[in-house]
Amino acid sequence: FQVTDKDTDTAQGSFNVTIVDDVPSVTVVAASAVKAALDETATSSGVATINTGAIVKGNDPDVSGSGYISTATSLGALVTVSALFGADGPAASASTAYALAVTNANSGLTLTDGSAISLQLVGGAVVGVVSGGTFNGQAAFAISINATTGAVTVEQYLSLDHPNEATTANSFNSYDETLTLASGSLGVTVAIKDGDNDTATSNTADVSNQITFDDDGPTVLDKTDLYFANSGTVSGTGVFDYSIGADGHTTYSSLNSDFAAITLAGTVAGSAITAPTVTWASETSTAAVFNLSFSYLTGGVSTQETGTLTFDKVAGTYTVDLTDPISAVTISTVSNSSSIVGYQPGSSTVDNSQPDVAVAQVNPNLFIQFTGYAEPGSGNGADNLQSGSIDGSTLTYVNGELLTQSSAFVSISGTANGVAGDTMGKGEVMDMDFFTTNPTGFTGLTPDAQVGSMFLKFDGIGNSEDFIVILKLYDTVAGTYTTKAMFVENGDIFKGPGTGPGIYSSVTLDNNDGLLIIESNDYNAAGQHYVLVGAQITPTDEGITGPAINLNGAIGAGGASTGTQNLSSDTNDLGFKISDIGLVSTTTTAQNADLTFNVTVKDADGDTSPAQQLDVHVVNGVTYTGTADAETMQGTANGDTLSGNGGNDILQGFAGADILNGGANDDLLIGGLGQDTMTGGAGADTFKLDGLDINDLIVDYSGIGGQGDKIDLTALFDTAPGGGNIGNFVNYDAGTGALSVDTSGSGNAANFVQVAELVNHPAANTITLLYDDGVNQHTTTANVV
Known part of the structure; x- marks a missing residue:
């Protein structure tokens, strides 16, 4: 290069430039x-x-x-x-x-x-x-x-x-x-x-x-015990997640299953179940189904329960599905009534003389209203008993009709029950309707209490008495009422001395006593769903004809009444004395079942996992209390209280305003529909919100810097792929604790709906939110929304 000064003198020079190569x-x-x-x-x-x-x-x-x-x-x-x-x-x-x-x-x-x-x-x-x-x-x-x-x-x-x-x-x-x-x-x-x-x-x-x-063999990865309601579908789903390992089955059978023999034990209302069985039914690579059966005592008689145990191999769950609720039998009798009161017809005025209407309260929620009919005078012509007029004839009975005639007073007590006296005679009809509350003297009301069976106890019964019963029936599926006539022969009556059979063993029979039992299979044919809501009893046919059920006096499964007989078959007109009347109702009240399944997973070369105990609790009511184990609790459509206590629990309230208490350890609380109150307790809990405009209460949220709680919003909305702008979907107000969601993702304040209130108003940057974009789950904190 060259430099020049002010008076144009010049000089030559040079410099070096070094370029250094960078390295990875x-x-x-x-x-x-x-x-x-x-x-x-x-x-x-x-x-x-x-x-x-x-x-x-x-x-x-x-x-x-x-x-x-x-x-x-x-x-x-x-x-x-x-x-x-x-x-x-x-x-x-x-x-x-x-x-x-x-x-x-x-x-x-x-x-x-x-x-x-x-x-x-x-x-x-x-x-x-x-x-x-x-x-x-x-x-x-x-x-x-x-x-x-x-x-x-x-x-x-x-x-x-x-x-x-x-x-x-x-x-x-x-x-x-x-x-x-x-x-x-x-x-x-x-x-x-x-x-x-x-x-x-x-x-x-x-x-x-x-x-x-x-060292390959099957492994159980996770499991929970199970609690579900003894009502509705009578089923629940818990966690059973396992890996069969590399030695999986290619085909399945009872001898080639992912499961070794499954055993069942347990109690119903504190008494051990009997004859428990769990048998393989079907299996694929995605599910295995077992049939289960056991018997339990209800009122002294053995009742069989059936159902299924299903393992979902993909979801890692098991489902217990019982065919019927666990039930109990309650026998209510006039002899044990808390009260028997006479009333004037059409009013609630008490009649202490010879009342035309009497009401016996046989248990807290079951009342029998008695009325009576008797033929006046000679009982001929218009004074004869009449069967209604559905078919146009008062002397021909068809289903749906009742017997009528002039009103007569009734005599009801713990030892004798009759019309126009304390016995039943020729041309007399005792009429009964069943109610859940006291109907007093109003006889036009629709009976609303339902029972499955009834019995009549007789005093001084002989060897020839026969009679007719008109059964008042309600179809629990169709919601309709009807009647059916039943003809009772003397041989259908259990005779003393001794006690009644099966669940009727509490009935004591002297030498001249008799017991007549009518059960559900006596008046229900295949596919029918009737229950008793009342009955009429008369000793004589009084010339009335028509088809009637021919009672099979035996009880239980072998006692179904399948034949018919005409009412005109009645031949004995001597009458009888009814010393007691009993109603048998089936209820799930106080019938908790505690079942234990022992499950062992087995691979194709015979390796087995340690036996796993699955405790299944079928619970009456809406209050569940867990143990220190990991449990899945599934509530009802009502307001449930679910308390997990220890273990990593899953609490699902479903519908209703539920109270969910996780207790210790890491719990998943799913409120479901209804305004729920959720308390996680100790541990890193996840509160899952799955309904808009419900405003669940989260009592004790403790997130980042605390116990590590999370709030799961994945059921409420999906963002754009990749997560989108979560602030357009979720809003949190630390001042009020209000957590709101806009499912459209517009970000417009008017579109946000409050889904929960965090009662303790935690800081936004401590709140972890889970959400997804329809494919992947994402995590954020509330301070970015």
């Missing part, structure tokens, strides 16, 4: 979630592909053929790479190269005979070489790496010693023991090359624990 840099860390996991269970060997050089691959004598007994390839690289290529960028090809490194020759593993295994690097592969014993100098396994992707392949040639044996000391919980290489023995490095071929090599990341050798 790279670091790696172990991607601990990525593993090459082997299951050594095998029945035959596969063709080995890893080159072990001069080291001979071992040949396991317990597995047919030669080659590997197990192989696995990781789903991606075992390390996470952080590379800076600089201004030159990565090379056009082979810019990243993965390699294995032996950082400590001691593998920490041995063969089943106790021979140690050391690691050697052979041509880029790492070979586990046996020291001593039968297989001295041979390869027990080999590990290779894909230099381009970093994926690692492992081949196992000889079985390894898994030291934890299944014993009573460890509750047989070692069937799926997993071994890894000793920490610090195996590493991965990455070399990178930039656009002008400058290179850099990373640090060595320890991946020893990412190579696993599994």
Whole structure:
């Protein structure tokens, strides 16, 4: 270069410019979630592909053929790479190269005979070489790496010693023991090359624990006990998540199932169930169904319950579905009435003389209203008993009709019940209607109490009495009322001395007593759903004809009345004395069932998991109280109180304003429909909101910096793919604790609906929210909304 001064003198000079080439840099860390996991269970060997050089691959004598007994390839690289290529960028090809490194020759593993295994690097592969014993100098396994992707392949040639044996000391919980290489023995490095071929090599990341050798067997991953209501569908779903391992079944049968024999035990209302069975019904790769059955005592008689136990292998759940609610039998009798009161017809005025209407309260929610009819005068012509006129004739009975005539007073007591006196005579009808509240003297009301069976106890019964009963029936499915006539022969009556049969054993019979029992299968044909809401009783047909049920006097399943007989078959007109009347109702009140299923998972080669106990509680009412175990509680459509206590519980309120108390540990609280009050208690709890405009109360939220609680909004909305702008969907006001959602994602304040109130008003930056975009779940904190 040249410089010139003021008077134009010049001088020449020069300088040097140096351009320094930048170089790449790279670091790696172990991607601990990525593993090459082997299951050594095998029945035959596969063709080995890893080159072990001069080291001979071992040949396991317990597995047919030669080659590997197990192989696995990781789903991606075992390390996470952080590379800076600089201004030159990565090379056009082979810019990243993965390699294995032996950082400590001691593998920490041995063969089943106790021979140690050391690691050697052979041509880029790492070979586990046996020291001593039968297989001295041979390869027990080999590990290779894909230099381009970093994926690692492992081949196992000889079985390894898994030291934890299944014993009573460890509750047989070692069937799926997993071994890894000793920490610090195996590493991965990455070399990178930039656009002008400058290179850099990373640090060595320890991946020893990412190579696993599994002594394969089925494993139960998670389970919960189960609580559900003894009403509605009488079913519930709990958690039973298991892995069958590599030895899964290809076909299924009762002898080729994921489950060994399942046993069942338990109690109903504190009494042990009997004849419990659980039998395989069907199975696929996604589900297994078992039929279950057991018997329990109700009022002294054995009742059989059936249902299904279904395992959803995909969802990791089990469902217990009972056919009927667990029931109890209540027998209510006039002789044990809390009150018997006479009334004037059409009023609530008490009549203490000879009332035309009497009401017996036979239990707190069951009243029998009695009225009577009797033929006046000679009982001929218009004074004859009449059967109604549905068919146009008062002397021909058809279903739906009742017997009528002039009103007569009734005499009701704990020892004698009759019309126009304390007995039943020719041409007399005792009429009964059943109510849940006292109808007093108003006789035009529709009976609203329902019973399944009834009985009549007679005093001084002989060997020839027969009579007619008109059953007042309500169809619980169609919601309609009708009547059916029943003809009772003397042989249908149980005679004393002794006690009644089955659940009627509380009825004592003297020498001249009799007991007549009418049960549901006496008046319900196949497919019918009738219950009793009243009845009429008369000793004589009084010339009325028509079809009637021919009562089968036996009880239980073998006592169904299937035949018919004409009312004109009545031949004895002597009458009788009814000493007591009983109604039998079936109820679920106070009938809790506690069932225990013992479940063992079994793979195709006979390996089994430790037995798992699933405690299933069928609960009456709406208050559930858990134990220290992990439990799933599923409420009703009413306002339930679910308390998990200890364990990682799942509480599902469903409909109704529910109270959910998680208690200790990490719980999932799902309020469901209705304004719910949710208290997580100790532990990292998740409050799941699944209804808009409900405004659940979250009492004790403690998130970031506290117990780690979360609020799950995934059921309420989906953002745009990738998560979208969550602030357009969710708003939190720390001043009021109000959490609001706009499902449209408009961000317009007018569109937000409050879905919950956080009672303790936690700071926004402590609140973790879960939401999704329809594909993936995302996490954010409330301070960004």
